Amino acid sequence: MKLINFTLLFFLAEITICSAQIKVDTRQFNPKNEAELQVKGNLLEFKWPTAAGQKGTVVLDLSASKPLFQKIALNKGASQKLISENLDPTFILSIGKRDLLSQNGWNIFFDKVPLKPFKSFPVQFKKKTAAVRTEGSHTIIRIGEMQCERFEGVLEITFYNGSPLFNVAAVMSTDVDATAVVYDAGLLNKADSWKQISWTNTGDTLVHATVDKSNAAKDLAVKYRSITASSAQGTLALFPAPHQYFYPLDEAFNLKFTWYGNNYRDMAPGYGMGIRQELKGDNRFVPWFNAPPNSKQRMNFFCLLTDQDAADAFTAVKRFTNNDKYVKLPGFKTMSSHFHNEFIMNVVLAGKPIPEKPEFVEVFKRLGVDMVHLGEFHYTANPKGPDEKRLKELKALFEQCERLSDRDFLLMPGEEPNEFFGGHWLQIFPKPVYWVMSRDKGVPYVEDRPGFGKVYHVGDKKDMLKLLEDEQGLAWTAHARTKGSVNAPDVYAQEDFFLSDRFMGAAWKAMPADLSQPRLGGRVLGLLDDMNNWGLKKTVIAEADLFTITHQNEMYAHNNVNYLMLDKIPDYKEGWKPVVEAMQKGKFFSSTGEVLMPELKVNGKHSGETLSLAADGTADVAVKLRWTFPMNFIEVVSGDGLRVYQEKIDLTKTKAFGDQLFQFKANLKGRKWLRVAAWDIAANGAFSQTFYIQP
Numbered sequence: 001m002k003l004i005n006f007t008l009l010f011f012l013a014e015i016t017i018c019s020a021q022i023k024v025d026t027r028q029f030n031p032k033n034e035a036e037l038q039v040k041g042n043l044l045e046f047k048w049p050t051a052a053g054q055k056g057t058v059v060l061d062l063s064a065s066k067p068l069f070q071k072i073a074l075n076k077g078a079s080q081k082l083i084s085e086n087l088d089p090t091f092i093l094s095i096g097k098r099d100l101l102s103q104n105g106w107n108i109f110f111d112k113v114p115l116k117p118f119k120s121f122p123v124q125f126k127k128k129t130a131a132v133r134t135e136g137s138h139t140i141i142r143i144g145e146m147q148c149e150r151f152e153g154v155l156e157i158t159f160y161n162g163s164p165l166f167n168v169a170a171v172m173s174t175d176v177d178a179t180a181v182v183y184d185a186g187l188l189n190k191a192d193s194w195k196q197i198s199w200t201n202t203g204d205t206l207v208h209a210t211v212d213k214s215n216a217a218k219d220l221a222v223k224y225r226s227i228t229a230s231s232a233q234g235t236l237a238l239f240p241a242p243h244q245y246f247y248p249l250d251e252a253f254n255l256k257f258t259w260y261g262n263n264y265r266d267m268a269p270g271y272g273m274g275i276r277q278e279l280k281g282d283n284r285f286v287p288w289f290n291a292p293p294n295s296k297q298r299m300n301f302f303c304l305l306t307d308q309d310a311a312d313a314f315t316a317v318k319r320f321t322n323n324d325k326y327v328k329l330p331g332f333k334t335m336s337s338h339f340h341n342e343f344i345m346n347v348v349l350a351g352k353p354i355p356e357k358p359e360f361v362e363v364f365k366r367l368g369v370d371m372v373h374l375g376e377f378h379y380t381a382n383p384k385g386p387d388e389k390r391l392k393e394l395k396a397l398f399e400q401c402e403r404l405s406d407r408d409f410l411l412m413p414g415e416e417p418n419e420f421f422g423g424h425w426l427q428i429f430p431k432p433v434y435w436v437m438s439r440d441k442g443v444p445y446v447e448d449r450p451g452f453g454k455v456y457h458v459g460d461k462k463d464m465l466k467l468l469e470d471e472q473g474l475a476w477t478a479h480a481r482t483k484g485s486v487n488a489p490d491v492y493a494q495e496d497f498f499l500s501d502r503f504m505g506a507a508w509k510a511m512p513a514d515l516s517q518p519r520l521g522g523r524v525l526g527l528l529d530d531m532n533n534w535g536l537k538k539t540v541i542a543e544a545d546l547f548t549i550t551h552q553n554e555m556y557a558h559n560n561v562n563y564l565m566l567d568k569i570p571d572y573k574e575g576w577k578p579v580v581e582a583m584q585k586g587k588f589f590s591s592t593g594e595v596l597m598p599e600l601k602v603n604g605k606h607s608g609e610t611l612s613l614a615a616d617g618t619a620d621v622a623v624k625l626r627w628t629f630p631m632n633f634i635e636v637v638s639g640d641g642l643r644v645y646q647e648k649i650d651l652t653k654t655k656a657f658g659d660q661l662f663q664f665k666a667n668l669k670g671r672k673w674l675r676v677a678a679w680d681i682a683a684n685g686a687f688s689q690t691f692y693i694q695p
Contacts (some may be wrong), residue, residue, distance in 0.1 A: 022062045028133035034161050035139045037132060043070065044130065048139060050074065050164035056305060058159070058166070060141065062127045067190040068143075068155075074164065074234060074307045081233040081307040086191035089155065090268040091123035091170045091183055091299055093148045094279055096288060098180040107482045107512055107523050109248060111287040113180045114280045122267040123148040123170055125155060136652025137161040137630065138681075150174040153296065160630050160681070162655030164316075167681070169300030173291075173516075180288040181515075182247070183299040184265065186274015187229075187238060194229040197260045197273060198310035202552040206311060209260070213271040217261030224324060225557065226317045227258040227273050234307040237317050240275045241300065241682035243520060243557055243592050247289050248511035251282040252546050252558040275301055287512060295516035302682070319657070320628045321594060324556040326368035327626075329598050332563040335579065335588075336364070337373040338416070338426060338478065338507060338543035345380040348396050360549035361404050361411065367555060370569050371410040371579060373428055374401070375545075378416055384438040391434055391452055398432040405572040412576055416478055420461040421497060423488030426507070426543075428583075429473040431575035439463060446470075461497055468502035472577070474584055479545060480506040480527050489527075493534065504584055505531060505538030508687075509545055509560070510592075518632055519679045520592065525637075525687065532673040532690055533639045539608075539689050541583055542590035556593070563596070564588040565606075586689030594684035595631070599624035599661070600676060607675070607689040617669025619693075621676065624661045629680040630654050636666045638674035645671070651678075668693060 024039045031037065036047040042062040050056045057080065059071040069087035073080050096118035099111045129144040137160065144154040153172030160166065170185070189211075197209045199222040211229075220227065226239035240257070255278035262271045280286060291297050306313045318324065326334045341360050348354055364372050376397055382389040394413075401411040418424045419437045434452050439445065439459030445466070449455045458464050468475055475497070477489045489506060492498050506527055510520035519525075524540055531538040542560040549555065565587040570576040582588055586608030589597045600623045605611040613619055621636065631651035638645045649664060668674060672695075677687035 022127060022130050025131035028131070029139070030134035033134050033137070033139070035134070035159065044141070046139065046141065046159065047075070048159045049161050050305070051162070053077070056159070056164050062130055062143070064127055068127075069187075072236065072305065074305055082193065082231065083234040083305050083307070084189070084229065084231060084236050085193045086189065088188045088190060088270070089125070089168050089185070090188050090272060090274065091185045092120055092265060092267050093123055093151060093172075093299065094118055094120040094182045095149055095151070096180045098178045098290065100178050104481055104486045106290050106292060109287055109479070109483045109511060110285050111180070112285060113288045114286055119149070120265070120267070121148045123172070136650065137655055138652055146170050146172055148172065150176045150179070158681075160656060163630070164305035165302060165656060167300055167302050169298045171296050171298050173294050173296050175293050177293050179291040181291045181297065182277040182279065182288045184259070184274060184276040185299060185301050186259065186264070186268070186272045188268060188270035188272035189229070190270060193231045195232065196230045196310065198228045198230065199226070199258060200224055200314055202254055206314065208310065211271070213262055215261050217259050217264035217268070219256035219276060220258045220260070221254045221256045221552070222258050224314065224318055224321070225257055225275070225554070226314065227260060228310045228313045229273055230310050234305065235310050235313040237304040237306075237313040238273060238275070239302050239304070239317055241302070242321050242594070242684065243510060244513070244515065244683040245275065246554070246557040247287060247513040248509065249282050249286070249558070250284055250546065251548055252553040252555050253282050253548070254552055254554045255281070257554065290512050290514040292514070292516075295514065297515045299515060321556060322628065324367070326561045326593050327596070328368070329563060329596060331565060331567060332598070333370040333566040333569055334368060335371040335373065335562045335564050336369045336544055336559060337414070337541055337562070338375050338545045339372065339549060340375050340378040340416070340547045341549050342376060342378065342380050342547075344376055344393060344397050344400060348400060349393065358404065359551060361409070363549050363551055363555060365409060366551075367559065369561060370408070371412060371576070373412045373414045375414055375416045375426060383415070383417065383419070383436075385436050387436055387455070390436050391449070391455065394432075394434050395452070402572045407571070408569065410569050410572060410576060412579070418484065420458065420464045421475070422492050423485035424478040424483065425475050425485070425488075426478050427468070427473055427475045428580060429471050430577035430580045433471050433473070435467060461495070465497040465500055465502065469500070472580065474502060474504045474580055476504040476541070477506040478543065479509060479511070481523055482511065499536070501537070501584065504541075506540050507543035508540050508590060509543050518683055519677070519685055520683050525677070528675070528690070529637060529639055529644045533641050533644065535641065535672075537690070537692065539583060539586045540590070541588070560590065560592050562588050562590050589686050589688045591686040592684040594628045594682070595678050595680055595686040596626040597623060597678065597686045597688060598626060600688055602666075602674065602676075602691045605691060607691055610692040610694055612694045613668055617667060618665045619668050620663065621666050622661060622663045623676055623678070624659075625678055626659045627654070627680055628657055629682045629684060630656050631658070632679050632681050634662060634676065634678045636674055636676055638666070638668055638671040640670050641672050
């Protein structure tokens with residue numbers, strides 16, 4: 001009898017724990033910040049302004065056994081439309097081992113994480129604590145706890161005033177060193193509110209599928225990285241951060257980054273939809289994401305609501321990336337660099353039919369890229385000769401670049417020579433230049449050749465620097481401090497060629513990837529700061545470093561762009577000296593596409609110029625930004641020759657789709673240089689080149 005009573009008491013205690021009301025901490029919630037919050041038992045009802053005259057409503061059920069999102073709706077006045085109900089977030093975390101020994105620590109790219117032991121786990125979510133806080137125009141609801149093997153953390157749901165947008169994130173960390181991760185995520189529908197799943201296929205056509213909960217989950221190759229679920233009264237779109245979600249690869253293949261259906265990967269019980277990663281990547285070097293010890297990894301996705309159909313939802317989603325296109329800015333022309341498309345060797349000189357409009361050119365035009373700098377002949381040609389082969393290859397390259405250029409598009413020849421200087425590097429000349437990457441004894445440095453004109457032979461780093469000087473070309477370190485440049489430019493920072501103004505600096509790409517960082521590409525931004533503290537006037541352009549370029553690829557996620565201060569696109573026949581000069585003099589900013597800097601002056605000066613400080617050591621910064629996602633912060637990064645300083649200007653009061661001039665004073669006493677960057681809530685951003693300070 002005593003045993004029975006004990007069992008009964010234990011059972012009743014379990015019921016009490018499971019049904020116990022969770023106390024919601026609202027001390028950091030600002031009720032005067034447009035959003036509304038009500039807590040009734042285990043139901044947390046939150047409302048936020050999504051548009052003029054419209055509010056979003058989310059009811060969260062904090063009961064242990066109930067779906068988290070009891071209701072998601074849009075309200076206009078007294079009218080409410082139910083978009084979805086009874087949804088649970090789901091996360092799957094794949095955990096592998098980072099190689100921190102063979103290359104440059106956490107900056108490694110040449111890692112093959114999925115070829116080493118790894119495991120995938122569903123993230124366990126238990127509702128034990130809840131807190132709500134206000135940050136600017138954002139409201140963050142934090143629910144604990146989440147646990148997955150060596151990782152633990154909380155769920156964060158962030159709502160953005162002024163937009164029917166919210167973010168769902170598993171914020172988790174581990175204390176285990178040398179960890180690399182990827183994640184899949186989504187929403188599971190525990191009711192029958194979803195009637196239709198929709199996506200845009202790689203042919204840019206909207207496709208629909210009727211919800212059938214008996215259908216096993218399937219992976220989809222889509223455009224715009226998005227998938228939607230429609231109910232009788234509206235649509236919910238789900239999509240990742242457009243650049244942050246994609247760890248670096250050499251290829252931009254579309255690896256089916258979305259999913260829908262029942263029991264995804266046998267680890268998401270129920271019918272749902274979401275985002276995913278192909279664990280083996282492109283089957284080459286696959287580094288996954290860095291997860292350093294105790295870093296808070298934000299494994300997240302966005303949701304966007306509309307009371308219309310899927311077509312309307314996709315129109316709204318695409319606005320956040322300007323339809324996956326780099327917008328035009330008066331006084332600027334867009335330029336992207338470092339593409340190993342190998343059109344010359346694989347098509348032109350391979351004897352294949354030469355298309356009038358090659359696909360790769362159409363891809364760039366569709367992206368809104370005005371000027372493209374190629375990296376042809378990447379281990380495919382004869383850079384060292386013999387001359388008859390090398391000159392034929394260059395001539396074909398120059399002819400095709402001229403043929404494919406027009407008044408609205410410039411295709412600039414370029415290579416990644418990887419000779420003479422050490423590491424990997426790229427070059428650009430302001431016009432076609434014939435040169436061979438070898439010089440035998442007795443062969444002159446330069447000679448005239450019938451049918452080619454000047455032909456240079458380069459035998460060492462001195463010859464290479466002289467060629468850059470003679471033809472006013474530029475060189476720079478490709479993928480600095482990683483890949484084939486793991487020790488560059490540091491290893492040659494005192495060499496004459498690097499100290500020359502013909503060595504521009506380096507190139508930026510969002511690698512390595514780390515989901516705990518609020519910005520992308522810290523590796524090269526840190527290098528830019530180092531070069532500035534070395535006392536050198538160097539610049540950094542954004543690079544893509546991609547091979548295959550097709551309409552089917554996920555080009556936008558892996559690409560970036562430089563906005564050069566140019567009024568017009570140079571004519572190919574006249575050369576592209578203005579492009580080279582803008583690159584060398586820092587007359588540009590770089591961007592992922594969502595954040596733009598159409599105006600930036602410090603004490604009236606542009607980037608690349610030298611300014612004087614006020615007597616108190618301050619300077620007036622005026623930066624005009626245009627953005628899609630709500631902004632996060634502006635940062636003024638400066639240095640005194642030894643240390644780097646960061647001053648943040650909080651922008652969390654901003655809302656989606658803004659255009660504003662920000663003016664403030666920066667304290668720069670004792671500094672020698674500065675640069676300005678701006679980042680949004682999805683880690684998209686733009687960064688300027690350096691301003692120099694008069695001693």
